[in-house]
Amino acid sequence: MSFRRKLLAVFALTVFLSVAGVAWIVSAVTRRAFEQADAERTVALTAQFRREFSRSGEDVLRRVQAIAGSEATMHMALALSHGSPDYATYLSEAKSIAENQQLDFLEFVDGQATIISSAQWPAKFGYKESSVSNLAQSVSKNAFLKQEELPDRAVLGLFAVRAASVGEKPLYVIGGRRLDKDFIASLELPAGMRAMLYQNLGPGFSSQLLIDPSGGVQRADKLSPLISKIQQQGQEASEIVHWSSNAADDEMIHAIPLKGQEDQLLGALLVGNSRSTYVELERRIRAAALLVGGGGILLAVLLSGWAAARVTQPVEQLAAAAREVAAGNWNAHVQVNSADELGELAEAFNRMTHELLEQRERLVQTERVAAWRELARRLAHELKNPLFPLQLTVENLTRARQQSPDEFEEIFRESSSTLLAEIANLKAIISRFSEFSKMPQPQLQRVQLNDVIHGVGRLFQAQFQSSNRPAITCNLALDEHLEPIAADPELLHRAISNLVLNAMDAMPQGGTLTLRTRQDGARLYLEVVDTGSGLTAEECERLFTPYYTSKQHGTGLGLAIVQSVVTDHGGRISVQSSLGRGTTFQIDLPRNMEKLPAAGQQGSSASI
Amino acid sequence: MRPFGWRSLAASSLLLAALASAATRPQYGGTVRISTRIAPASLDPADGAQQDSITRRNLTRLIFDTLVTLDNAGKVQPALATSWKAEPGTQRWEFWLRHDVKFHDGSPLTGDAVAASLRTxxxxxxxxxxxxxxxxxxxAPAPNLLGELALPRNAIAKRTAPGKIFxxxxxQIADWQPGKKLTLQAEEGYWNGxxxxxxxxxxxxxSFRDQMISLELGKADLIExxxxxxxxxxxxxxxVVTSAPVELIALVFARDRQSAEDGKLxxxxxxxxxRASIRNVLLQGQGEPAAGILPNWISGYAFVFPxxxxxxxxxxLRGEVPRAPVWTLSYDAGDPLGRVIAERIALNARDAGITLQPSLxxxxxxxxxHVLLGSIDPHIALANVGASLGLSQPKFNxxxxxxxxxxxxAILRTQRLIPLFQLPAAYALSPSVKAWNQERDGTWRLPDVWLETEKP
Incomplete structure (x- = not known):
């Protein structure tokens, strides 16, 4: 990853983490604040419900008390004291009194709990009132919650019991007011809150028993788990209800159990607190965070770009210049735009390239002089050998003019032959130097290295077994699975031949020559190993220098040609040697199949 | 005592007698104001789409006559027909019409008009x-044809145009606002006076309540x-005047008995x-508990049904049925009494272990x-109840x-019907209504009624 990208990533990550952290903290604080506000509002509503409950109970109690003390009730009690009352007389009595007193429920019940008149169920006269366990005890109590059975269903109501006694037979007045949607509607609710009432009138959950100020509650089954929980535990419980996939519809529902005289669970007040405000705020925080984060990241991009322009551009220029230097262009120069560390670095680089250039020039000059010297030495050495016989022959011919014509003729003929031979020798020397100077560029084609080695082996087979010299054993340890390479077979053959010749020269007493090949990935390795006299370390260092030779009659161009061929193929050559034990030349060649001409490559693919 | 005193006493006695006589003597004139719950859309007696009721039948009898009528004893009396004769087999009957009877449009009552009316x-x-x-x-043989012809639906009407009837x-009809108001004018030339x-x-x-308010405010003379x-x-x-029981309250099962267990339930x-508690309390002592379809005053044997x-x-019986279904019990939404009775019945059934759920x-x-008996003729009444409730028609041997x-x-044995009560028709009259009289079946005799004028 580039420095610029790292810088961008660091900037963006820093901004993102900062914004995310701030957003999370704000969300957490907001949530906590809302939860606290929810709890406070729920407590306030619950308190209001209890006040309303109490107030309504007192109202019911007051009205029941008034009915118990009314003249109509006294007449009824008086009739009761005289014996069994005439139900027909009082059939509509409770209903009309209840209407006058604005009560939903009103029953007149005798001491045996027999209903004399019922407002809510007129047809129930003569039946027992079983929902109040102990009428006599209930008389002294405040209003209480009670389940009231009606002809078609049961309902919840807030009831009070009072008695009117004339003589020894008490007449109980049981009056009440329905705990229904109107009661719920009487609660003053802040915005975002609502109250519902579940009438626990049977086992399990029934959506029809859940009401709110508008009547039935839509999708009431969502509240089933909460209701079931308080049915089982009988204690307050809370739950977030997800009404839809939209989180803004979520509602925190707090359930407060409502119990009757005997602590039985008769209902539950459900206080719903909409989370829409909180969700909306959370969304806004998230949106703001995203906006700020996005802006921050954009700013980070710009900042990183600016910083990169300030920091990485000089570095990149330096890197590009270094690559140029590595590629051989030592004239690379970096523009210095600042006076900071990067500027100093650029100046140092420029000084370095400048000094390198000067050193290279000096080295080139030195090497050029050395090379010329070496060349002159070699030329002198090479030319001196044939020149001396030429000189002797010419001197012999000069002297031979003093001889008889026949003797001169014979001497002239011999001398001419010697002169031609030495001149041919001189031509050969000049030809080799000329060849080295005209080394051709490789003509790449698909080549099996082993085939080239086999060709060299066949070429030298006769010389290995020549009777004029001690025998040399040639071992071919070739990897049969070598893949073809892109190479010039003629140049390779020439390079390997030179190495073989060099090895033969190193083994005048005979020995073993080993040619070994192997492949490692995309590179092929050739080792030429002899068991000759070996080389010194100094010789090894100068071995590939042109015109350097450790032999008496070498031109010093053989290994230089080998190195030139290997280098032109993109390979490397190295030597390992120890005196008295032999020398190993290792050639490392890339396959370079991609450098083949297109047609040849296709042909190669086809052959595979 | 002095002679003057005797004369004065005699004169005073004569004056008081005259005044007393004037107070009880029928007077012509005046308008009887009737308030009723019914709201018929048509006055056509043959229009079976209108809800049947005692009041509607009475209105029909004010405007229309039948060929014959039934008296309180159930005997046939001549009306528009003065005589009649049935051929053997009672399948063919001939009725001779009263002369000089005219429809309210002035046209005479003819055989053609009577035939056209009865065909409708x-x-x-x-x-x-x-x-x-x-x-x-x-x-088919029609031994009860006379009773049929005495029914209001067989009253003779002349239909001249849609909605126009005489x-x-x-x-006669003076003003008719269907379902709202009807004004009738005395027919000067009525054949019966x-x-x-x-x-x-x-x-x-x-409503009953509005009617009572009207009566109390002096805006009505006759209310239900x-x-x-x-x-x-x-x-x-x-x-308050009441008729003999003329209306049956009963429970009717929607389906025939499905099984022996269903029958037991x-x-x-x-x-x-x-029934006694319901009558005494809910009906306030009105009506008669009934286990039979016909009231005792018509059949004479109703007391044999317990x-x-x-x-x-x-x-x-409930214990003999392992699993009893929950039955719904419906009642007329506009009948508060029906609701209370239904609820009481549900309570009674619950005591027996059977759930009846009152429902609208x-x-x-x-x-x-509630079903009107319709006729004082028991055969016609029984058939009318069966037809009204969708029960099988009675078979008379x-x-x-x-x-x-x-x-x-036989009808009761089908267990489709459980009779509960026989109810009378009841009316309240203003003090100015004099000479009120009605038949046992609740038929008004308004032509005999006169109104007492207010004393200055």
Whole structure:
């Protein structure tokens, strides 16, 4: 990853983490604040419900008390004291009194709990009132919650019991007011809150028993788990209800159990607190965070770009210049735009390239002089050998003019032959130097290295077994699975031949020559190993220098040609040697199949 | 005592006698104001789409006449027909018409008009005029044809155009606002004598409560009184008149008995019913508990059907049925009394272990129904009840009381019907209404009524 990208990533990550952290903290604080506000509002509503409950109970109690003390009730009690009352007389009595007193429920019940008149169920006269366990005890109590059975269903109501006694037979007045949607509607609710009432009138959950100020509650089954929980535990419980996939519809529902005289669970007040405000705020925080984060990241991009322009551009220029230097262009120069560390670095680089250039020039000059010297030495050495016989022959011919014509003729003929031979020798020397100077560029084609080695082996087979010299054993340890390479077979053959010749020269007493090949990935390795006299370390260092030779009659161009061929193929050559034990030349060649001409490559693919 | 004193005493006595005589002597004139719950859309007596009621029948009899009528004893009396004759087999009847009778449009009553009117009400009959008479040929022997012809639906009407109808009754239509108001004018040339009152103004679609308010405010002279209000109305000093029981309250099962267990449950429901409590309390002592279809005053044998509750037997029957269904019990939404009765019945049934759920749904398992007997003729009344409730028609083997009893018992044995009560029709009158009289079946005799004018 580039420095610029790292810088961008660091900037963006820093901004993102900062914004995310701030957003999370704000969300957490907001949530906590809302939860606290929810709890406070729920407590306030619950308190209001209890006040309303109490107030309504007192109202019911007051009205029941008034009915118990009314003249109509006294007449009824008086009739009761005289014996069994005439139900027909009082059939509509409770209903009309209840209407006058604005009560939903009103029953007149005798001491045996027999209903004399019922407002809510007129047809129930003569039946027992079983929902109040102990009428006599209930008389002294405040209003209480009670389940009231009606002809078609049961309902919840807030009831009070009072008695009117004339003589020894008490007449109980049981009056009440329905705990229904109107009661719920009487609660003053802040915005975002609502109250519902579940009438626990049977086992399990029934959506029809859940009401709110508008009547039935839509999708009431969502509240089933909460209701079931308080049915089982009988204690307050809370739950977030997800009404839809939209989180803004979520509602925190707090359930407060409502119990009757005997602590039985008769209902539950459900206080719903909409989370829409909180969700909306959370969304806004998230949106703001995203906006700020996005802006921050954009700013980070710009900042990183600016910083990169300030920091990485000089570095990149330096890197590009270094690559140029590595590629051989030592004239690379970096523009210095600042006076900071990067500027100093650029100046140092420029000084370095400048000094390198000067050193290279000096080295080139030195090497050029050395090379010329070496060349002159070699030329002198090479030319001196044939020149001396030429000189002797010419001197012999000069002297031979003093001889008889026949003797001169014979001497002239011999001398001419010697002169031609030495001149041919001189031509050969000049030809080799000329060849080295005209080394051709490789003509790449698909080549099996082993085939080239086999060709060299066949070429030298006769010389290995020549009777004029001690025998040399040639071992071919070739990897049969070598893949073809892109190479010039003629140049390779020439390079390997030179190495073989060099090895033969190193083994005048005979020995073993080993040619070994192997492949490692995309590179092929050739080792030429002899068991000759070996080389010194100094010789090894100068071995590939042109015109350097450790032999008496070498031109010093053989290994230089080998190195030139290997280098032109993109390979490397190295030597390992120890005196008295032999020398190993290792050639490392890339396959370079991609450098083949297109047609040849296709042909190669086809052959595979 | 001095002679002057005797003369003065005699003169005073004569004056008081004259005044007393004037107070009880019928007076012509005035308008009787009637308030009623019914709201018919048509006055056509043959229009079967209109809800049947005692009041509607009475309105029909004010405007229209029938060929014959039935008196309180159930005997046939001549009306528009002065005489009649049935051929052997009672399939062909001939009626001779009264002369000099005119419709309210002035046209005479003819055989053609009578035949046309009866054909409208009875399409299956073959009816044709025969000079001064009308011949009716039924598709089967019709021994009760006279009772049928006495029904209001067979009143003779002249239909001249859609909605335009004329009768021959004591009053003619002066103003008609369907379902709202009807004004009748006394027919001067009524064949049975002009009524004392000049007109009748009928306000329709009035609840019992509104009717009572109208009576108390002096805006009505004749109102209907709900059975459960009769006692209170009388206690308040109102003049209340009631008929003999003419309306049956019953439970009707929607389906025929499905199995023996179903029959046991139906019997258990019947035995659980405390009719006495319902009558005494909910009906405020009005009506008669009934286990038969026809009231005793018509059939004469209704007392043989037991009406007392037998809760123990009901519980035993319920115990013989392993699993009892929950039955819905419907009642008329506009009938507060029906609701209370239904709720009481549900309580009684619950005591027997059977659940009856009161409901306003029309598709209930059991319905609480009110049905008019329709006729003082027991055979016609029994057939009318069966037809009204969708029960199988009674099969009479003869015209004897025993045959009637067998036919009624056969209907009851189907267990589709549980009779509960026979209710009378009740009306409250203003003090100015004099000479009020009605038949036992609740038929008004308004032509005899006169109004006492207010004293200055």
């Amino acid at each position: 009400a009875n399409p299956k009959w073959s009816i044709f005029p025969n000079g001064d008479s009308v011949v009716i040929e039924c598709d 009768g021959t009754g004591p009053f 002009r009524p004392f009152i000049d007109s009748i103004a009928i306000e329709m679609s009035k 009184v709900a059975p459960e209000q009769v006692r209170r109305t009388m206690m308040e000093g109102r003049h 139906r019997e258990a429901v019947s035995l659980s019913l405390d 009406v007392d509750a037998n809760l123990r037997r009901a519980q035993e 749904s029309g598709t209930a398992d059991v319905r609480l129904v 003869g015209s004897s009381v025993e045959d009637l009893y067998q036919a009624e018992s």
